[in-house]
Amino acid sequence: MNALVKVPSRTKRKSIANEFNEIRADYEMSRESRFVRRRTGLAPQGGSADYHYRTETAYYRDIEKARDMDRNDAIVGQTIDRAVANEVQDGFSLDPQTGSKDLNDHLYYKWIEWAESPEACDLAGEYTWHDYEVYSSRSMKLDGDCVVLGVDDGRLQFFEAHEIQTRSKEDDTFLGVTLGDHGRHEKYWIMQDANLPMEQKQESVAVDVRNSDGIRNLFHVYNSKRMNQTRGVTALAPIFSLAGMFEDIQFAKLVQQQVVSCFAIFREQAVVSGGGLPTKNADYGMSSIEVNPAGTRYIEDIAPGMEIIGKPGEKLQGFSPNVPNAEYFTHVKLMLQMIGVNLGLPLCLVLMDGSETNFSGWRGAVDEARKGFRANQRNLVNRLHKPVYQWKLSQWIAEDSDLRSAADQLGAEFYRHKWNAPRWSYIDPVGDAQGDQLRLQNGLTSPRRLHAERGAEWEEVADEIVADMMYAIEAAKQAAQSINA
Secondary structure, eight states: OOOOOOOOOOOOOOOHHHHHHHHTTSOGGGSOOSSSOOOOSOOTTOOOTTGGGOSHHHHHHHHHHHHHHHHHOTTHHHHHHHHHHHHHTTOOEEEEOSSOHHHHHHHHHHHHHHHTOHHHHBTTSOOOHHHHHHHHHHHHHHTSEEEEEEOTTSOEEEEOGGGBOOSSOOTTEETTEEEOGGGOEEEEEEOOOOSSTTSOOOOOEEEESBOTTSOBOEEEEEOOSSTTOOSOOOTTGGGHHHHHHHHHHHHHHHHHHHHHHHOOEEEEEOOOTTSOOOOSOOOSSOEEEEEETTEEEEEEOOOTTOOOOOOTTEEEEEOOOOSSOHHHHHHHHHHHHHHHHTTTOOHHHHTTOOTTSOHHHHHHHHHHHHHHHHHHHHHHIIIIIHHHHHHHHHHHHHHOHHHHHHHHHHGGGGGOEEEEOOOOOOSSHHHHHHHHHHHHHTTSSOHHHHHHHTTOOHHHHHHHHHHHHHHHHHHHHHHHHHHHO
16 A cells, blocks of 8 residues: 655745735734834833923933024025014014904003013013014924013013923923823923023023913913923924935035036046056146155145146046036925925925926915914914913003903903914915906805905904994094084
């Protein structure tokens, strides 16, 4: 009886397609592969928004890295300035809405009187309210956040991100912020800079976020990406390596351009008779010899525009490379787009140059950017403008008996107000206005929807039109009575 011979089964090699099918059975990002790089520093079971800055020294060091890039890099600082200029422009305008025109006018002009006076607004007596708007917006992007403190005499004091920290460990305190129940910000520890750069920093002082009346007098300006995030993070974090390499590439290309500008001719020497090597005494210009512990180094001085006279038997060949090459500009444009998009700016606004696109492309890119500008404007109003105005109202009430009586009479209505964020002019004023008019006439949209597209509210616009017309009519009647008399 013949024994059964067991034939070994052939194993099927896994192909790339099979590997992809197995990966796609789950989320691709859940499996590490050559296509999914390993990311370090992740919380094993999920972490809070502050987990990745659990080492405080890394947080403050990153702030200084971002500031260094702002100081020394050619494009980053100007890109941040462009984003701030689009968001803040000439500043936000206050519109009190107490229900009383006389009271609204009184509060408005009282605010303007305070906001436009550096001595009344700033503790150092150097900056106006508009400066606080600009620096708050810029610090929020560059450093990640900033803090504005309202002092008892009615002035403001500005603290940069690095000044919010503690020298020693404090209970329930992270990155200089003491947290209460449900993540409520209770205190900020301020380590104020000394007056002179080389002097030692002062000790950290705890400042309550709200005063004894429950009114917020410390205003933390930051743009959080997650609800439970304690501090802001610089907008340069995702593009820090990219922006640094961009500057390195620019520097390397400039050096390359200088070198090729110096060497315009190649020497081609013939072999000397007898099979020896060419002579080595063909200098490019003045030369020098440097002696160091490593040996002797021969240095030739080269410069653009040199005239090189060939020796007998030499052949001189022209050298004119294309530096930078055509692909360089496409690559630079891509890197600038990636830097700009992290700051909410399309390429045409980063470069302030519309030659890369047509009018429709410019308009579409700018319209998309304005959506981000409006979101940042709302965040700035909620973090800074509204609480500062309410704090000023509480001070004015304590100082002025008439305002105190009005506040008691009106209640919550006394504090009603609105901040009108700066808007942008039409890209094509005549065409856009005609298009809006045509849409209204043909019933393609309503006035409220049309004004919502422009960032305004139809009810407010209508009320303002009626109020302005009424003011002009009343003024005309008074003038007519005066003339008739």
